[in-house]
Amino acid sequence: MRASPLSRQRRLLLQGAASLGLVAGWNARAATADAGGVPSSAKALPLSAVRLLPSVYADAIQANQAYLLRLSADRFLHNYHRFAGLPTRGALYGGWEADTIAGEGLGHYLSALSLMHAQTGAPALKPRIDYIVAELARVQRAQGDGYAAGFMRKRKDGTVVDGKEIFPEIMRGEIRSAGFDLNGCWVPLYNWHKVFAGLFDAQTYAGNAQALQVAVDLGGYIDKVFAALSDEQVQQVLNCEHGGINESFAELYARTNDKRWLALAQRLYHHKVLDPLARGRDELATLHSNTQIPKLIGLARLHELTGRRSDADAVDFFWKAVTRHHSYVIGGNGDREYFSGPDTIAAHITEQTCEACCSYNMLKMTRHLYSWAPDAAYFDYYERTHLNHILAHQNPRTGMFTYMTPLMSGTAREFSSEENDFWCCVLSGMESHAKHGDSIYWENADTLFVNLYIPSTVEWKTAAARLEMTTRYPFEGDIAIKVKRLAGQRYYTLALRIPAWASGHTLLVNGKPFAAARGKGYALIRRRWRAGDTVRLSLPLELRLESAAGNEGVVALLRGPMVLAADLGAADKPFTGLAPALVGANILASFAESDKAKAVYRSVGSGRPGDMKFTPFFAQYERRAAVYFNAYSEAEWAASEVAFRKEEARLKDLAARSVDVMHLGEMQPERDHDLQSDISYPVSYRGRNGRDARTGGYFSFRMRSGPGPLALQATYWGEERNRDFHISVDGERIAHVVLDGSRPGEFIDQDYPVPERLTAGKATIVVRFDPEPGRTAGPAFGVRLYSR
Structure with missing residues (x-):
């Protein structure tokens, strides 16, 4: 994901999100009225x-x-x-x-x-x-x-x-x-x-x-x-x-x-x-x-x-x-x-x-x-x-x-x-997954907190009461709570959590509007209750965008408490495309509801490379998903495409000059290159495969060689720290590498000239990575030998 300052254009395209708590996320709890009777402690039922x-x-x-x-x-x-x-x-x-x-x-x-x-x-x-x-x-x-x-x-x-x-x-x-x-x-x-x-x-x-x-x-x-x-x-x-x-x-x-x-x-x-x-x-x-x-x-x-x-x-x-x-x-x-x-x-x-x-x-x-x-x-x-x-x-x-x-x-x-x-x-x-009911209901004396809206029944012994909550939340915003059993009549407080993301709510008691007190994010219903009483809370499940910390131009889509993700296909089918993006002057307004009951939406005109179907992320067990998206204005998207094509041209030139490429961490390329190793492990990170060697270990492989001045290029993740190792060619060290985390957020390519005497007249060479004692070599996410 790119990281760049938020431009004025991007601020405009996210305009619909600001009013819905884009920046604050779940930390946006607005100041409420005074605690208004919220107990100072609580315990779970x-x-x-x-x-x-x-x-x-x-x-x-x-x-x-x-x-x-x-x-x-x-x-x-x-x-x-x-x-x-x-x-x-x-x-x-x-x-x-x-x-x-x-x-x-x-x-x-x-x-x-x-x-x-x-x-x-x-x-x-x-x-x-x-x-x-x-x-x-x-x-x-x-x-x-x-x-x-x-x-x-x-x-x-x-x-x-x-x-x-x-x-x-x-x-x-x-x-x-x-x-x-x-x-x-x-x-x-x-x-x-x-x-x-x-x-x-x-x-x-x-x-x-x-x-x-x-x-x-x-x-x-x-x-x-x-x-x-x-x-x-x-x-x-x-x-x-x-x-x-x-x-x-x-x-x-x-x-x-x-x-x-x-x-x-x-x-x-x-x-x-x-x-x-x-x-x-x-x-x-x-x-x-x-x-x-x-x-x-x-x-x-x-x-x-x-x-x-x-x-x-x-x-x-x-x-x-x-x-x-x-x-x-x-x-x-x-x-x-x-x-x-x-x-x-x-x-x-x-x-x-x-x-x-x-x-x-x-x-x-x-x-x-x-x-x-x-x-x-x-x-x-x-x-x-x-x-x-x-x-x-x-x-x-x-x-x-x-x-x-x-x-x-x-x-x-x-x-x-x-x-x-x-x-x-x-x-x-x-x-x-053995305790989904353990945090729904909490109590202190005659206050019952309802913190999670999960369909359930509860025996509240303090009030000698049995309550039932029915709802399709978070797919729908209506929550119904009924007093199923209560001996006689008694006063208690039912404290219903009003989420910070909710732009409003309606509350009915026995079918009539109820003016509840507010405190610490709760609607506090204090009244004399009897068996058969009902409460209906309705929360607006509106769409909103939230930015990823560190870059306001990287966004995710939510509906109420639920993260929605783009469906990129079945998990058992490969995904070879680029990460999708969202483009437009008001991205939030570009989403259209496809199936309200299942929280399914589609982007209309804003998806790149094409529009996408969005469904609840948690339910995409066997699908490939996209959760975060780079958000662009039309002008930024055009500029991004130019930069992408420039990078494509650079990689194409490098490929033309390459003598051999070693895809570390992949079974067939490692076999083809006669990989040898000890205390060495394949790794995968950010879609790239690689390999490291821990202290006392090594990994080596054979690469095709060629005439003329050559360089060895290795790729590392720029945030690796405390990595200290040597690279040798046919037993002679050509590089001492120390990775200190100085290039965060990107893969880095480091080039090491190979002395011509080590490749002259040779069809192949052996490249070896050895860590210093107590340190790790790599991980290296690919090695390339190319003409300088």
Whole structure:
């Protein structure tokens, strides 16, 4: 995507969007009347009190429940049994569950079963929950010290063994901690965070009392490990991704009132990342997104238990920074799993955007913040992300999940397989789609908040009431709430969220207009209620454009809370065209409604290279989509075409002078060029394939040679940092390359002259990339040998 200053012409062509909140997005909560009786805190109604009625959310629940029941608890338990010396009862699953992160899936699976049990009450779920907890207790008895884990350790000689052997080393101070590796284990503390979460969810949602004792015993083992370490060594361990292990021990303290766990939770504070946030500094660029978010959730839980203000401040600052400066239109964040600089979204619209785990965790964090100080602005973000990212993350036809949710035009979503992936986003997906009812209704005393408009019934015990919400929202703007049961008559307040994007609304109580008070983004209906009373809220679902942070000329189309995307064809068919654009004097006015009930629109005269059909992004599971568009005036579009043709001419000249081209990361070209490698991996980014080599590795390939002075050209992404490597030709180094991130937002071509003595009389040459120790070579997105 191009990045240029917003011209006067482009300001005019977006004129229709400004009045609809173009710039502000979901942060546009206008000043409302005073709080007017909005309580100062809130808690969600129990998940078991909510039952979903038919909707896309109910479809997601159904597909996920079917998948959970197809999975095997014994296969997730395989390594737990094996490492405890117990007979295994099922083969190890594939994918990540067969790698050194094995065992993570069990914790997520236990959480998902427990949440689904509360959400649906399905009788087949509870026995699985109880079985898993009992087996973990049996594993601990066999281990004899509270230990239970499924993760593995890869030794320096390549042997894969029980991960337990790293902990005596760590306790001796032999700590080798990197971003995702701790002494040869892939994120073991992150893994345990998920096991703790599963145990706590089994207790909370399925009433399993044994789960807490298993958690206490596991906590005892981990506490002994950290008790042997100095504070400096603890920080060294925390340099490896550790999920929200601080939250695990904060929660263990909350459930046992044993201050031992609180002390450990507070000790597991990663100063390098959390201190800047507590001081209000956004230093998130280049940090791995999902490594950081759980740490802040842990701080949120600690604040709730201790009242320490600095913890709340860090969480509040982080949430605002991410939602206002680092998030895409669908609510997700991260490119290649990492934060970019603030307000640079327009430069990071790729096929590797929006890791699903990040949104799963941001929604958890939003719940904490909302509970401390209810404000509808939190749920403007929550709704956007829940609808446009979380729903997009599952294919309800198969029940499978994406890892990334790509926003680059024409990129298809890639879904998991049944038994051979188990990426983190598959596992968090099992949870996300087991609890769509958990944030609809919140309460404080005699106030019931309705934050999400999802068809459902709710048992509100505080008021001894049963309510039913029916709606086709977000496809239609009418929401009906009926008091189905209420003993006698009583006063309470029904607080209905009025989204920031809504340009107005109408509210009827028992068919008559009602002048509700307003506060914190809510319409507050305070009255004496009786069984049979009805409320009807109507929200205008108007189209609007929103700009991507960093370039007001890159826009997305929304209708109410829903992101609409251009349909670019079936996912199983290739997309070879250019990213489409929108052109005109008033782009917003160029859209025509095709099917109101399904939220289908068409561009009329504004689409380039042609007009397009727009449908809800989340529902395009098996389609190729375009979400963001460069917006042009007619004059700008003409100028853009001239620049494109000029670039085409340059590339055509370079192709004519090329002796050979190596398409790295593509199977057949790598075979054709006799690729050799070690600790080297294919990569894909922004529609280009490439290859890197990690420390201790290399990659080499054979290229055709020719007469005359030649140059080797390699292509890199301009934001790569801390890359330090050498390029050699037939064993002689011709270049020392350092990539320092100095060319953001673009691919760069770097040319290296090849001494003629290295090519004279040769039909082929061998090109090799070698990283410096501790660094990475590349990734290189293609190599070309051409005549100078």
